[in-house]
Amino acid sequence: MSTISLKQAIYSSLAEVAQAIGHPHRLELIEHLAQGRRSVEELAGLAGLTFANTSRHLQILRRGRLVETERRGKHVLYSLASETETVGLLKALGSVGERNVAEVRQIMTDYFGARDALAPVSREELMLRLRDGMVTLLDLRPEDEFALGHLPGALNMPLGDLERRLSELPKDREIVAYCRGPYCILSFEAVAALRARGYRIRRLEDGFPEWKAAGLAVEAAA
Structure with missing residues (x-):
């Protein structure tokens, strides 16, 4: 050949x-x-x-x-x-779309940007804050997804439960929220809702799959 x-x-x-x-x-x-x-x-x-x-x-x-x-x-x-490579493929596809496709940029500005204009927390920054005990980690996915795997020490609070479980969230320390990935609306909606109530909250730069694909520690239900 x-x-x-x-x-x-x-x-x-x-x-x-x-x-x-x-x-x-x-x-x-x-x-x-x-x-x-x-x-x-x-x-x-x-x-x-x-x-x-x-x-x-x-x-x-x-x-x-x-x-x-x-x-x-x-x-x-x-x-x-090949989980790591497949998650990386989707991340690369998203990066190209955000840079080159006008419709994607418009959605990112009109919807995601309107709900959270602050820069998200990087994985490296989050690891440092977790090590120093400076942050509460909030997983907004449904309970069954949380059970399959989550970031170590995360508190699972699906978006629909936020209103009745506000007392479980601290107002004297920063909260970092994450969900399924960079386009998952759960964390954007939670950030907007909790900031309106006076909580100090930011998003993780992506989600659970990207954290796991990076080879970082995860926990799962027994």
Whole structure:
């Protein structure tokens, strides 16, 4: 095989990966799988899709070598293949979109920027503050996602529970909130709501999947 043919073979395989992520539903399914292993039924409910449609999208992701399966009894569970690289791929896609696509920039300004104009907390900064005991870490994802994995020492408080659980949050120290990833609205909504009530709160720069993909420590329910 010539060197040109070898290069074309590589590009052909890479194009299959690109095609696999070329649909908004499949990007959302990857986001959900980045929180932990899920069944088709669970993913269908989370994404608001039919079982058949979810299965079809997952099969395309599997052909693109982005997800893998494991059978447990009657259920087939899906998880990300090469989790670190797949999460990094989505992060790179987001960076290109934010820089080059006008629609993405407009949404980031009109929605996300309007709710939180402060610079987010970097992972490095958060690690220093956690080590010094200077921050309360708030996980805004649903309880089942928190159980699959979370940042060490995080307090789980889904967005819908904030109002009735305000007494659990300190007003004398900074809070850092995180959720599913950089485009997860949970942390933006929580930041806006809690700042309006006088809490000192900032967002983590991304979310749980990026923290885990960076090789940092995580905890999970027994």
